[in-house]
Amino acid sequence: MSAQVIDTSEKSAVAFDVERVRRDFPILAQRVNGRPLAYLDNSASSQQPRAVIDAIGTYYRESHANVHRGVHTLSQRATEGFEGAREKVRRFINARSTREVIFVRGTTEAINLVAQSYGRSNFRRGDEVVLTQLEHHANIVPWQMLAAESGLVLKVVPIDERGMIDVAAYESLLGPRTKLVTFAHVSNALGTVLPIERLIALARARAIPTLVDGAQAIPHMKIDVQALDCDFYAFSGHKMFAPTGIGVLYGREALLEAMPPWQGGGDMILTVSFSGTTYNALPYKFEAGTPSIADAIGLGVAIDYLGKLDWSAVSAYEEGLLAYATRRVGAVPGVRLIGTAERKVSVVSFVMEGVHAHDLGTILDAEGIAVRTGHHCAMPVMEFFKVPATARASLAFYNTREEIDRLAAALGRAREVFA
Amino acid sequence: MDLKDLYRDVIVDHNRRPRNFGPLPDANCSAEGHNPLCGDRLKLYVKVAGESLENLAFEGSGCAISVASASLMTEALKGHSLADVRDCYEEVHKLLTEHGYVPKRDLGKLAALSGVREFPARVKCASLCWHTLIAALESERQPVSTE
Numbered sequence: 001m002s003a004q005v006i007d008t009s010e011k012s013a014v015a016f017d018v019e020r021v022r023r024d025f026p027i028l029a030q031r032v033n034g035r036p037l038a039y040l041d042n043s044a045s046s047q048q049p050r051a052v053i054d055a056i057g058t059y060y061r062e063s064h065a066n067v068h069r070g071v072h073t074l075s076q077r078a079t080e081g082f083e084g085a086r087e088k089v090r091r092f093i094n095a096r097s098t099r100e101v102i103f104v105r106g107t108t109e110a111i112n113l114v115a116q117s118y119g120r121s122n123f124r125r126g127d128e129v130v131l132t133q134l135e136h137h138a139n140i141v142p143w144q145m146l147a148a149e150s151g152l153v154l155k156v157v158p159i160d161e162r163g164m165i166d167v168a169a170y171e172s173l174l175g176p177r178t179k180l181v182t183f184a185h186v187s188n189a190l191g192t193v194l195p196i197e198r199l200i201a202l203a204r205a206r207a208i209p210t211l212v213d214g215a216q217a218i219p220h221m222k223i224d225v226q227a228l229d230c231d232f233y234a235f236s237g238h239k240m241f242a243p244t245g246i247g248v249l250y251g252r253e254a255l256l257e258a259m260p261p262w263q264g265g266g267d268m269i270l271t272v273s274f275s276g277t278t279y280n281a282l283p284y285k286f287e288a289g290t291p292s293i294a295d296a297i298g299l300g301v302a303i304d305y306l307g308k309l310d311w312s313a314v315s316a317y318e319e320g321l322l323a324y325a326t327r328r329v330g331a332v333p334g335v336r337l338i339g340t341a342e343r344k345v346s347v348v349s350f351v352m353e354g355v356h357a358h359d360l361g362t363i364l365d366a367e368g369i370a371v372r373t374g375h376h377c378a379m380p381v382m383e384f385f386k387v388p389a390t391a392r393a394s395l396a397f398y399n400t401r402e403e404i405d406r407l408a409a410a411l412g413r414a415r416e417v418f419a
Numbered sequence: 420m421d422l423k424d425l426y427r428d429v430i431v432d433h434n435r436r437p438r439n440f441g442p443l444p445d446a447n448c449s450a451e452g453h454n455p456l457c458g459d460r461l462k463l464y465v466k467v468a469g470e471s472l473e474n475l476a477f478e479g480s481g482c483a484i485s486v487a488s489a490s491l492m493t494e495a496l497k498g499h500s501l502a503d504v505r506d507c508y509e510e511v512h513k514l515l516t517e518h519g520y521v522p523k524r525d526l527g528k529l530a531a532l533s534g535v536r537e538f539p540a541r542v543k544c545a546s547l548c549w550h551t552l553i554a555a556l557e558s559e560r561q562p563v564s565t566e
Contacts, residue, residue, distance in 0.1 A: 033420045356482035358457040359426075362538060366422045374457050388458030388480060417426050418434065418483065 015313035022398050024049040024305070035368030038403035043188050043216055043347055043394030044372050045238045048302070052242060055301040059294045066290055068267055082293050085300030086283070092303045093233065094224040095250055099282035102249040102256070103291050107215040108138040110234035110249035111182075113286060114211050115142035117262040118232075118255065119180070125151030127179040132157040132165050133384060134187040134194070137377040139213045143182075153177070159384060163190040163339035171202050178208050185217035189378035189392070190339025191322075191347025193217070200230050209255065215239050219396065220318060220345040222311060225250050237295060241396075242302035246295035249286070256282050263288040314397045321395055321404070322346060328408040329393065334415060338390050349376075349392045355414050357389040363417060364391075367410045369403075424534035425541065426483065429491070434483035439493035443476040448558050452479075452551030454543055459485040461548060465555045470501050472556075477548065484541050488532060489548035495529050501556065508549050515542050 022028050027047045030037050039047060059081060065074035067082045086098045095101055104110045119142075123129075129143050133156050146152050155178070157170045165183070174181070181203045186193050196212055203210045211232040214223060218235040225233050232255075237246040251259075261268055261279055265288035270278040279285050325348045330337050334353040352360060361373035372392045375382045382388065393407055443464035451462050459481030466474040474497060477489045492511075496504050506524070513520045514533050522530070535545045 356457075356480075358459070358482035358541075358544065359484070362425065362541060363422060366420055375455070382458070388460065417422060418431055 015310065016317040016397070018317065018398065018400055021309075022400075024051070025398055026050055026053070028398060032368040032370070033366050035406075038367075038369040038399075038406055040393040040395065040399060040403065040407060041370045041372050042219070042396040042399075043191075043239070043376075043392065045244070046219055046241050046396055047398070048241055048243065048298070049305050051305050052298045052301045056243060056294045056298050059297050064293070067293055068284070078293055081297045081300075082291065085296040088300040088303045089248055092223075092307075093248075093250055094226050096226065097253060100225075100250055100253050100256065102251065102283045102286045103296055104234075104247045104249050104286075105245055105292070106236035106238070106247035107213060107234045108236075110232075110247055111139055111211070111213065112142045113249055113262055114180075114232050114234075114251075115146050117259045117286070118209075119143075119146045119152070120150070121260055123150055123152050123179050126153060126177060128153045128155050128173075128175065128177045130155045130157065130170065130173045130178055130181040132170075132183045132194070133159045133380050134163070134165060134184055134190065134192060134378070135182075135380070136184065136188050136213065136215070137379070138215075139182055139184065140380070156380075157183075159381070162341050163187065163192045163381075164341045165192075165194060167195060167198060167202075170199060174202060174206055174208060178203075178206070180209050180211060182211040182213065184213040184215075185223075186214075186220070186345055187339070187347075187378070187381070188216045189347075189376040189381045189390070190341065190349055191216075191344040191394070192339060192341040193343040193345055195343075196230070197228065200228060204229060216346070221315070231255055237299040237302065240299075240302060241305065242299040243292075243295040245292045246299050248299075253282065256286070259286075261285050261288070265289045267291075309397070318345065318395065318397055321399060321401065322348070324401055325393060325395060325404045325407070328404050329411065332408055332411040335411065338385050338387065346395045347392060348394075349390045351387050351390050352411065352414060355418060357387075357391045359417075360391045360411070360414055363414045364407070364410050367406065369407055369410055371407075420537065425538050427531045427534060429528050429531040430483065430487040433487035433490040437477075437486050437490040439476040439490065439497070441476055441478055443474060445474075446476075448555045450551050450555035450558075452547045452554070454481070454485065454547050457482060457485075457544065459544060459547055461485065461489055461551060463489070463548065463551045463555050465552070467501070467556070472496055472499055472501060472504050475552070481547070482541075482544050484535060484544040485547050488545040491528055491531070492548050492552065495527060496552075504552070504556070508553060511549060512546065515545055 025047045063077040065078045067079045086101050089101050090098050155173045157165050200210045209231040212230045214233050214235040219240040231252045233250040238244040268288040329348050335350050338349040357373040374389045446464035446466050449464045461479030463477045475493045510522050
């Protein structure tokens with residue numbers, strides 16, 4: 001541990017009270033396998049503050065009914081809560097209008113929506129979609145499914161040994177047949193922050209629409225879709241301290257307006273007859289069936305919660321914590337860090353000589369430390385680094401240096417198990 | 420939860436020095452097993468003569484449990500009748516999944532796998548080689564997946 005790291009700690013400790021924040025997350029105050037839980041799997045799913053958990057209970061106790069249907073009081077309450085959450089999301093990402101905020105189950109469904117609706121109606125045989133080697137399977141497979149059906153061609157932007165994408169290669173892949181570019185804002189497997197402002201600008205200069213997979217960025221940085229100037233931005237509630245089962249597709253209104261619905265059912269129609277059906281306006285055109293009302297309300301409450309935090313302090317704290325974790329884990333004998341990009345958030349991915357990642361996961365769990373092990377739904381990334389799997393510690397603002405110390409100490413002992 | 424129960428000495432030993440590791444030139448059937456979740460991959464080579472599993476070997480990479488389980492399996496089954504191999508498979512399967520299961524036969528070193536059932540996420544690691552063996556014996560061409 002160097003003096004430099006300790007300095008960062010003291011600076012951020014003044015501005016950000018991690019112990020106070022931790023008290024807002026009831027699940028963290030438990031023991032797992034006899035040790036205090038150290039939850040370091042936030043890239044897979046984050047935990048929820050009490051306010052979010054309580055809001056779900058309150059909704060079901062006091063306000064539940066179906067939305068957009070009844071004239072009765074509960075239906076109005078539910079509708080107000082649900083649409084109120086949409087307005088909170090709009091402000092949170094600075095969309096122009098709530099018509100641009102589509103509620104979905106999560107990032108995966110958002111990407112599938114774009115592929116099935118925008119892709120199917122706009123792509124012709126031989127058209128190209130540019131994506132990166134860093135993508136989560138959720139931003140690969142929907143395009144492959146479309147490619148198999150329509151003759152779409154996928155062009156993959158390579159990465160380097162640090163886990164950064166090659167912007168020049170990206171630019172060279174943009175051509176007359178490129179009909180969409182899509183990329184993660186932050187790599188889930190490595191934590192690399194992609195230079196998306198540049199990537200979007202290069203696409204925009206060629207009038208190519210852009211879709212950003214924001215699942216891993218949304219809990220760590222302020223997103224302004226107008227400043228980014230992207231056409232679509234997808235994210236999940238459960239990665240940003242909200243419930244599972246709710247996510248958002250932001251889409252530029254003009255594009256969404258021109259897109260056909262992708263699922264049919266209630267709520268997405270204005271009139272139905274056997275001679276023809278007229279579709280509802282945005283955003284409802286893309287929200288067939290009863291939505292996840294309570295979870296949407298929970299997402300709104302999570303946004304309220306995040307809004308009360310001092311984000312410059314949170315960012316400084318997270319940055320210090322990641323630097324500390326990178327240094328501590330990297331110093332464990334036998335550890336090789338996977339992904340050392342200049343700009344990263346949250347993630348320390350690594351392998352240990354002589355100990356398979358899956359064994360590491362079990363050994364750490366025995367000490368109450370939760371990390372993800374495996375391919376992180378990013379098998380092309382694993383293939384690039386020629387590892388079958390990595391262990392991944394992923395941080396949130398409620399994690400502490402003490403938890404990192406425990407992780408490093410447990411890793412130091414892991415090799416003893418196999419000695 | 421005691422790690423020593425999972426990583427018993429015999430498992431650590433077979434992970435460090437896997438037995439029957441490598442190709443089997445005179446194998447007459449083989450199969451590949453893959454556990455996508457954790458990245459375990461193994462290829463199993465089997466030589467069947469009549470009703471007997473005359474020889475078997477494996478290669479690949481994976482976690483300690485998957486490697487040790489495959490090593491222990493090859494050691495335990497060499498020279499056994501195919502009927503006995505099936506019986507052994509059933510017994511190990513129950514040992515891995517049924518709490519407090521007492522095997523109907525002496526499983527020898529394979530009994531060291533009993534600790535795995537306290538770690539539900541690891542059962543797939545231990546069972547991969549067994550599923551792969553059955554696939555090899557049935558000469559299935561497709562890789563086995565535990566997913």
